[in-house]
Amino acid sequence: MPQLSTRAVRLPPSPIRKLAGYAEAAKKRGVKVYHLNIGQPDVETPPEFFQAIKQADLRVLAYSPSAGFPGLLTEIANYYDRLGYPLESSDIIVTTGASEALTFAFAAILNAGDEVIVPEPYYANYSSFSLAKDATVVPVTTRIEDGFALPDMSAFEERITPRTKAILICNPGNPTGVLYPRESLEELRKICLKHDLFLIADEVYREFAYDGHQHHSTLELDGMADHVIVVDSISKRFSACGARIGCVISRNRELMGAIMKMAQARLSPPTLGQIGAEAVYKMPPDYYHGVVCEYASRRDVLVEELSKIDGVVCPPINGAFYAMVRLPVEDSDQFCQWLLEDFEHEGATVMLAPGSGFYATPGLGRDEVRIAYVLNADDLRAAVRCLGAALQQANSLKLNATR
């Protein structure tokens, strides 16, 4: 049999989806599974999305231009304009989700052996996308005790080598829920200019900032037109994960020229998703307000219910819709599997993403899990109570030693 590539063998399984088989088996046994493992909101997609597709009344489902439909590009530019970040249409290329946006960005800047510095814990697929380019994620560890705030910039500088090409942040943070203050971005700006690095910002959760906190985009940063690459998506903003519509944004002409060639090679992003996206980007600002209020109240439910469980540590959560939570377990991989294989409480169990998959440093995150609070308040409350019952049972079974 011919050999697979080295990267194919090294690719890690998704910590978010690797337990999917156990979840399916649980459902087949009649157990209800609360999915807190994946950022798939149950919030309704705006009906305008589907109406636009119906009204388009297509006869031939054709390719779009490789950079996306001009009408969608205009609406995305208008959206950024309202946020205070003026862009030309040519600064934007529509992609098949933020996944493709990041794939394009990495392909455009990373040679084999290059390095990208990423604060950990981080969205696990960043590793897969860098490995796809035979490049490496170099982690800068952030700690639950510090609310996953960025450490002193010396921690970044210590990691910079001649192979470092970029710093990648997710703001607000998946999986941490951290929202970086403007000062942190300014610090990153200084480092990127000093060492001539790209600054890639995954800002798909931009609107999800709570308690009056304000999100600051890397697009605000002075003198960074050639350095900043923003990765964006409609998936979370409009609860349209299945549309697979995102975009990559940069004011660096040469970079966008290279990405355009990649966009042409894959022909076009999905046509139907683009038609829906154009419609929802036209929605008024109060749409976002409603969505954020809904998530803020879910966040409150999560924090309240977690506070009732002994030994659980939940850091402050200012943004996105995730929490990286410490559990009184020794091995959350084993615990999360046990939840699906052997546990039920009132006919239900809960699916979580084990923490270790979000760290590059071996051994970290083994007592943490990522919780996506994407369920409505009632389901979320039931799910966290289910987790509480599970921790109690696991403890009494001594399945997992308490801390």
Place this chain on the structure above:
Amino acid sequence: MPQLSTRAVRLPPSPIRKLAGYAEAAKKRGVKVYHLNIGQPDVETPPEFFQAIKQADLRVLAYSPSAGFPGLLTEIANYYDRLGYPLESSDIIVTTGASEALTFAFAAILNAGDEVIVPEPYYANYSSFSLAKDATVVPVTTRIEDGFALPDMSAFEERITPRTKAILICNPGNPTGVLYPRESLEELRKICLKHDLFLIADEVYREFAYDGHQHHSTLELDGMADHVIVVDSISKRFSACGARIGCVISRNRELMGAIMKMAQARLSPPTLGQIGAEAVYKMPPDYYHGVVCEYASRRDVLVEELSKIDGVVCPPINGAFYAMVRLPVEDSDQFCQWLLEDFEHEGATVMLAPGSGFYATPGLGRDEVRIAYVLNADDLRAAVRCLGAALQQANSLKLNATR
């Protein structure tokens, strides 16, 4: 400014789309442009596709499973079963078009520096996808004089090195319209087994076989379960290019395991396209018959009209909906640009894909163009007559020296 990756700089522009700017400018001047440059059929997408999406009546546009919806996987397996190629659902992973299918296949087997042997002329994006893995396409030249049939297998064997990982074919051929006889596949089988190579087959045009010729899939080949990788798509079969739904197929478990990790990293293929795809895969065999008859008659129109133009060489076309045609011009890149910039005939012009972009060997294809016969008979006839007028004018202008 930070440096781009080597591959970003080396990536070739798409020969199919690189003249898009000139076409837009021509349209703005009020000139009608016949698009023979791109495989975007004007055939109606089956209404069943759109009906299925309407009937799904979604409230939340959610991710699908990373491998695709089980219902779609079943329908794809049923389709292959009807063709006589029994598959398990697990032999199939749904992708975002054939582009992603090929990207996954390359990522799974190619290390940096590896080589893929491809008969040229070939679909230009194969170069982009291999370059994305820092690998190289090694061409085996086929000739218009031979109807682009595969040469003696010694031509392949001469190109095999320790870095050769696969042979990649497109059957029926884009851009050539060639349909490989069963014997050619058997020859390729022998070479792949002898040298332990993967055999990747782009079979998206499988149904488009004319004049009673029969398409043979690489899935027929004995003893090749671990070697064959099929790349497929609904784009052409169901005239649904904008759905961005394809699939990658292999009976090699290890390979499919690696591709599954990649599929999970990018989360899921487009949900709406999958819903439509499941519906159209249920359509009866006579649907395909109707589509093939339509293209066969278009092929006849193309061949008839081309035969009226002095100095044009059109090889036999047995499959797909392309022809690689020799024109009496010295430089088809220049000629195709001139068609859009400076020529019009009865208010119209024609857009073609210059031949050079389909060859890896420098200098080949400069007097060839790829014609996609994707327009209805009337438009196609008008487009080819327009080309005839253009060649006459170019000749009298001595813009392009005659052969």
